[in-house]
Amino acid sequence: MKISWFRFLAVYALLLAAAGYVALHHETAQPLPQPLTAFPNQLGEWRAVGHKQFSEALLTKLRPTDYLYRRYSGPGGKTVDVYIGYHDGAQGAGPIHSPKNCLPGNGWLEISSSPLELDIGRERIHLTQAVYRQDEQQELFLYWFMVRGRTLSTEVGLKLAEIANAVRYGQRGACFVRLSLPVADNPAASAGIAQSFLERAYPAICAFTSS
Amino acid sequence: MALRAEWLPLAMGVVVIALTYRQIVPPMVRDWYFDDNASHGFFIPLISGYLVWTRRDALARAPVGSNPVGLFLVVAAAAMLVAGWLASEFFTMRASLVVALCGCVLYWLGTKVFSLLAPALLFLFFMIPLPAIAYDAVAFPLKLFVSWLSVGVLKAMGIMVLREGNVIMLPNITLEVVDACSGMRSLTSLLALATAYALIFLRSPWQRLVLVASAIPIAIAANTLRVIGTGFLARRMGSAAAQGFFHEFTGLATFVLALAALAALHQVLRRFK
Numbered sequence: 033m034k035i036s037w038f039r040f041l042a043v044y045a046l047l048l049a050a051a052g053y054v055a056l057h058h059e060t061a062q063p064l065p066q067p068l069t070a071f072p073n074q075l076g077e078w079r080a081v082g083h084k085q086f087s088e089a090l091l092t093k094l095r096p097t098d099y100l101y102r103r104y105s106g107p108g109g110k111t112v113d114v115y116i117g118y119h120d121g122a123q124g125a126g127p128i129h130s131p132k133n134c135l136p137g138n139g140w141l142e143i144s145s146s147p148l149e150l151d152i153g154r155e156r157i158h159l160t161q162a163v164y165r166q167d168e169q170q171e172l173f174l175y176w177f178m179v180r181g182r183t184l185s186t187e188v189g190l191k192l193a194e195i196a197n198a199v200r201y202g203q204r205g206a207c208f209v210r211l212s213l214p215v216a217d218n219p220a221a222s223a224g225i226a227q228s229f230l231e232r233a234y235p236a237i238c239a240f241t242s243s
Numbered sequence: 244m245a246l247r248a249e250w251l252p253l254a255m256g257v258v259v260i261a262l263t264y265r266q267i268v269p270p271m272v273r274d275w276y277f278d279d280n281a282s283h284g285f286f287i288p289l290i291s292g293y294l295v296w297t298r299r300d301a302l303a304r305a306p307v308g309s310n311p312v313g314l315f316l317v318v319a320a321a322a323m324l325v326a327g328w329l330a331s332e333f334f335t336m337r338a339s340l341v342v343a344l345c346g347c348v349l350y351w352l353g354t355k356v357f358s359l360l361a362p363a364l365l366f367l368f369f370m371i372p373l374p375a376i377a378y379d380a381v382a383f384p385l386k387l388f389v390s391w392l393s394v395g396v397l398k399a400m401g402i403m404v405l406r407e408g409n410v411i412m413l414p415n416i417t418l419e420v421v422d423a424c425s426g427m428r429s430l431t432s433l434l435a436l437a438t439a440y441a442l443i444f445l446r447s448p449w450q451r452l453v454l455v456a457s458a459i460p461i462a463i464a465a466n467t468l469r470v471i472g473t474g475f476l477a478r479r480m481g482s483a484a485a486q487g488f489f490h491e492f493t494g495l496a497t498f499v500l501a502l503a504a505l506a507a508l509h510q511v512l513r514r515f516k
Binding site: 034035037039040042043044046047048049050051053054055057127129130132133136141167168187191192194195198199204 | 248249252255256259260262263264265266307309314317318320321322324325326328329330331332343346347350351352375376379380382383384387407410
């Protein structure tokens, strides 16, 4: 049986259309309104007490356009570590690394992980609350992704939002925010501390990461 | 014979696929070269080609038809390529190549030819490095399990040993069960090899399934033996037993042992007709 040329031409056209889109599509960087180094040291009763600069090796791996890793101390001496990693989405910019990848890769074992919705002001934010263990140490993590001011709790949601932005705006800037603190005897109390910090920090995070 | 008559549009199809994936395949080959966890990728297209070669007579006789599902697969592959590109999602982009190949064969040449080529085509999935999120989700629990099992055996052998997570503490040295000895690296390679072995040497579906599934316990057992051996020798000889050439050598020996176990299982399975 002779195969119709139409069958071949239809497939050529589909594949070449996809290849053409990939070749011609260019994304531009989505810069931050101001560098993260200008992020406030004082957030209500929470005060920055330390910061960490990543090694070149780690930065080569994470490839953020800008980042912040700071420790804040609040009422009763409780501390919360904040990591904000911004990826401007330019050609060649690194993708956001999910904690579901990085934490187990660094020896952390997931104890629990669940999506959480919090109302802060008039906004509902979507995040993930997780507990990881390394040796005898347990740590509570609250993390989320931000794309054009929208909060997303899952990696799939992040990818879909990035695709939508790349198609609509030719930009793919995205941000990853992670709060962490040790879990003492009472995980609920640790979650409460993280959430009270978040209520203070969230407006500043939005102001710095919404370009 | 039917396939030979279509050499021109098929050759053009190869060129179109090569053009479409020209930005996708070279970085994957670089991963095979630089990432030890993906280095078995070099062998996958060769084995896949061999599988096609073994079916050449049947392919020459196979009637050519067309299955419209193939066109749907090509559309899905094009969508995967674009979406993967926009999201910088390498696994999706690379997997789209295999989906596109399946779609082309099904749409251009029909179900009969596809059924003959399906094992070779689907086997190509093994050449795609796993996404880190999936890799770590398996590798880390595996590291803990191998550590736990090895320490249990070392204790039973009368060796004083403590474990914290994937760190094994002997009186004279502390060892860490890293990715390389978690069994994950040999697990992915061994699964690919076991699948090739099953497709080439076995005919019965259940025997193939048993051989492929056995790659998992074999990889874990071989790596547990490696960790136990390293712990035992490190206790006697010191850190030299856990580093450098010796460590590399035991890694290779472990893989050869795992291959031998697969071959032995094959011999056992052959007895059950």
